[in-house]
Amino acid sequence: MKNKIILIALCLTGIAISCKKEISPVLEYNSFTYSSKDQDAGTWTSIYLTSASQVAVAAPTDPTSSEYLSELAALKSLSASLSSDQEKKVKYWGTNGVIRWNEIARELVAKYFTLPQPNEDGSYSWPSSTDPSTYPLYPFSSPPYASRTYAYLSAGNFDAMIATWYYKFQYNRNAPSTYDASIVTHLPIQDLPAYPSEDAVLAGFSRTLLTFLFPLEESYLTTLAGEQESSRLWAGTNVQSDLSAGDSLGAKIAKLFITRGKGDGMKNTLGNQAVWDSINHVWEATGKAIWKSLEAPGRQMLAPKFGLVKPWSFTTSDVTTTYRLPAPPEVGSAEFQTALDEVMDYCKHANRDEQQIAFKWDDGTRTYGPPGHWNWIAEPYITNAQYSPLRAARVLAYMNMAIEDAGICVWDNKFHYFFPRPTNVNADIKTLMGVPNFPSYPSGHSGFSGAAATVLAHFFPSYAGTFTTLANEAAMSRLYGCIHYRFDCDAGVTLGNQVGLAAINHAIVDGGE
Template identity: 30%
Template structure:
């Protein structure tokens, strides 16, 4: 990876599968990393902690000068090493080796601007890690699961376990809790509901090998790079194809990953409002796909589609030429969950509204220049 931010995101994707992080926990890792990297690059540009002459744009060769380039790479390396070590302490030596390799990659060995940028990056990384430590994510959820007709019930070993429930008290990056509530799902037992349930039963009864393959591709459970990691790879390809600078790339990752995490928060706020039953719980004749499984949280709305619709909106903002392709991927991601027998169509439709709404809000917040992505 020629860009430092892309290289460090790839390093993060290398850590997530072995750590068996679930999609929500993995999304938080990618977001914390991306926000730290982007803020570190901006800190370097602002010349914080360094004589202004050291990091002046145009002080060397090429676009922005060698100093600027090295300082940005150093800032990303320093911030990334600190953030990833906080999540994966057992791999700290690997992260420090990566910093050293990047430091020595330029002609003539370590550049003073890289070293200065790295120091600033580590400082920024520590600030972002400290903020993440107080976001509430590690605080256990202590609510109770309602019981009754049409309510979801836990398939986990402990009956009151709800996957991702801590999101309902985790601090978002841009939004506030309850800001993007969907309307209610169809009334359980109503004709509208039974029609939606029948659609999933029909898919299950006639599931093709292609539908099964699509469901498995989009599963991206713990033990993989997860959904957020996959979308980061899509972003990396777009960044590369469009020839973005380090600052531009770091901006894409930060807005993308922070928005994805916020979309998950908005999604779980709704899941734990409606507690809606999964299709296969309402009709045990609906066959699941073993490698996909049944996520241990309520059906409405779909977490995959909340995140993926937020991605489609953010990446289309940066790469408008790819909107049609991104929307097609989003549509397939939604259908995949129906093919797997784990979501109704209305779960997907509500989720897309949430994800796009969160993304548009985040894009506006970012454009204001006064958001969590801006160093204060």
């Protein structure tokens, strides 16, 4: 597996080899025994739950009870002989459902990351959470929405796993095959109590949380959660009561995170015509060179209020103080002109490798966006370490909270400075891809990437150099594509690094180090 990670790193950085195969959205890995037991994980500090026992789980039946013995008999029958479809599902869900639900979330982000077409009168309609099935479908999973999706899914999974481990070791009911050795198993039996099932907790949480975020996908998500839970029966690793308790726990924790989501300010981020007009009028009155939409007909600016969304690792006031960047070079200054000339130089002379880097990191519509790109990068490092769902969720939680927090800070700065894109200043600059419909400074790709790379370097220090290289490449891709100035990219990475460190400061004291 280590060789696979090295290969992926080389593909991403473009070093030494040429990678022509398309990226697969599904990571293939062999099932494994968890690399750590983490018996004390129920005492770790959670992200949002007040304690690991905030949601109660009833005690299981005794392993010697007639009820449990009946469950063992039923399980023995279910796992004895599998169909090819059942075998595929057991292998697919494997030993780390955290990875699978992350992939599913990325799939949904890509599906809903599509720009509405203009109406006949030149106006645009936007998705509505109150009427999600009317075109354009809800949600519009732009990078701000995507970063929030990954953050809620990952942080919630981590809290749910802390609660799961708490109850596992409180009740200590072991895997079914320890009570009946004749049960055929198709996955490694972990050195952990089986009640409640970590897979069922993930299924219950992820189904509930993602249905809140993608309401039109409820049936699809319910089917997937059912398949994950059934795969534990077919694998012979859990009885039905393990699964029922786990699903209930996960769903209840998801509802707590949904409560946070309803109050985090995201519903106000798009604004409305009055908000957009007000922002434009204020900036036009300054007489400065400012950002303007280059789309025809003009499209509303994207998520002007995302900078006001509640962050994870610090306060909203920190966004406008600690993480407010110095002003960019003034348009017309010598420093600015040098930066603008550099963009034009790449417009005219970018070489093939630079163009390929620009396209590789484009992460535009119908993709899982720059935040999702970093989740894809993280996956093989997690599975190579043979992390349990608890440990996997911990990595993804801190990384994705940092990514969303970086996005919040980036958007705050973007709309604080309202700085023009290179193409706003010089119409002769031709970009390699569409120009994003929001201000230039700082670069969002750079902020997301700086945050992700910083957190991943903490968890996988041997690969810190690889992550730094990737973050810098992602940042430079925006200059190569003539979307941003160099100072946009540099400021974005610096900001992302700072936000990533804030997330790490929480990780080092949560008990899981």
